[in-house]
Amino acid sequence: MSTTTTIRLEDDLKERVSEAAARAGKTAHAFIRDAIAESVAQAEFDAEADRICEERWAEFLRTGEAVPWDDVKAYMRATAAGKKAKRPLARKIV
Known part of the structure; x- marks a missing residue:
């Protein structure tokens, strides 16, 4: 299911997007939708990387x-x- 979301862009940004x-080779709508999807995917990737780093850091401290x-x-x-x-x-780090 899709929903409609309205965003307000400054005129210069709207022109740059167009x-x-x-x-x-995309419509402005498709370009914006793809940019949002890429941004969300990157944020999810970053969150997962942060989770893994925290987990590994805790393991190292333990x-x-x-x-x-x-090596x-x-x-x-x-x-x-x-x-x-x-x-x-892995070995003990002094």
Whole structure:
């Protein structure tokens, strides 16, 4: 189900939206709708990333264990080069 929402735009922004929509081959309505959907998706992604970060930070504070950055870099370089690399393990960080 869809509902109607009214937004008020300054004249210059409305013109910019119309021009950008035309360049994208969309109507101004579709352009605005897509922009809102992208913004909402980004906000949801950011919220989930924040949740994961908080969860992992709490785990680090509880255990004191993490994978050292140098170990991560070496693993990623080896993997990117197509080499078989042993996944680094978390250990106590002093």
